[in-house]
Amino acid sequence: MxxxxxxxxxxxxxxxxDPKCELIYNKDYELLIAVMLSAQCTDKRVNIVTKELFKKYTLNDLSNIDIKILEKEIHSLGSYTKKAIYTKEIATRLLKDYNGHVPNNREYLEALPGVGHKTANVVLAELFNVPTxxxxxxxxxxxxxxxxxxxxxxxxxxxxxxxxxxxxxxxxxxxxxxxxxxxxxxxxxxxxxxxxxxxxxxxxxx
Ligand code: SF4
The missing domain is CATH 1.10.1670.10 (Helix-hairpin-Helix base-excision DNA repair enzymes (C-terminal))
Structure with a gap:
């Protein structure tokens, strides 16, 4: 058949x-970090963690955060040591390269730590309506x-x-x-x- x-x-x-992304975000960088954090984890759990994370820390805070504190904040997501490093590095690079914004630039996104082709697809589709x-x-x-x-x-x-x-x-x-x-x-x-x-x-x- x-x-x-x-x-x-x-x-x-x-x-x-009414198909929609189920990750909750208010800012473009919040979506990017949330999608990265969602690897091997449910959106539901990511939403619980990011709600508190983004309430407590700005992007600037995340770029300067003590990695052990960040690990503690996201430990329930699995692979949290790697994800903490990625989060801090993404925050630092976005601030340095795009004034804290997520660019409509696949090559740049795919070169960020923890952000592969799939994550870039999700972010480009959601933020810029790129067909992916x-x-x-x-x-x-x-x-x-x-x-x-x-x-x-x-x-x-x-x-x-x-x-x-x-x-x-x-x-x-x-x-x-x-x-x-x-x-x-x-x-x-x-x-x-x-x-x-x-x-x-x-x-x-x-
Ligand atoms: S639930 Fe999945 S396997 Fe079952 S009929 Fe629907 S698409 Fe097919």
């Missing part, structure tokens, strides 16, 4: 009508189950395939929809197929 892309888009619009397909664990799983890709965990291959299947103006919306479908319905364990509207080749009977 081959999935019908137009039907998929319609079903996604019904199931995820950010492939995380949820998008990887859903793309495979929907047979939008051929049995692969290669994020570059998945990104390229998805970019061929949808038009540029659809990328950001569909990207969020696939991610949120994976987070809440097409979960890793026990996907909720009975409440999923999609005509999916991997639909499981109850």
């Amino acid at each position: 081959k999935i019908d892309i137009n039907d998929l888009k319609n079903k996604l619009d019904i199931m995820v009508p 397909m950010a492939v995380d664990t949820h998008v990887t799983r859903v793309a495979n189950r929907l047979t939008l890709v051929k049995n692969t965990n290669d994020v570059n291959e998945i990104e390229n395939n998805l970019m061929k299947l949808f038009t540029k103006d659809e990328y950001n919306r569909v990207n969020h929809q696939l991610l949120l479908l994976g987070r809440y319905t097409c979960t890793a364990k026990n996907p909720k197929c009975s409440s999923c509207l999609i005509d999916c080749p991997n639909k499981k009977a109850d």
Whole structure:
């Protein structure tokens, strides 16, 4: 069975009508740091930590912070020693290079510590509406189950395939929809197929 892309888009619009980034932020740099911190961690946990972090410290504070204090603030996120170093370095570089703002510059973002291609995609899409397909664990799983890709965990291959299947103006919306479908319905364990509207080749009977 081959999935019908137009039907998929319609079903996604019904199931995820208002797709949005679930990381909470008030400033551009808060989003960038939050996305970096979300590696191997849930958005929910990141939101709990960043709410306090950004209330207590400005970007300037973070660039000068004692690393041990920062580690303590973010310890519940996992990989916190690395993430503390990344946070401090990102704050320092943004202040030095862009007066504390996040630039619409993929090359610059991808060169920041802890910020890879996926994180840059999320930030560019969210802050500048650049059409991107950010492939995380949820998008990887859903793309495979929907047979939008051929049995692969290669994020570059998945990104390229998805970019061929949808038009540029659809990328950001569909990207969020696939991610949120994976987070809440097409979960890793026990996907909720009975409440999923999609005509999916991997639909499981109850
Ligand atoms: S039918 Fe099941 S496996 Fe297919 S996309 Fe929906 S939840 Fe995932």
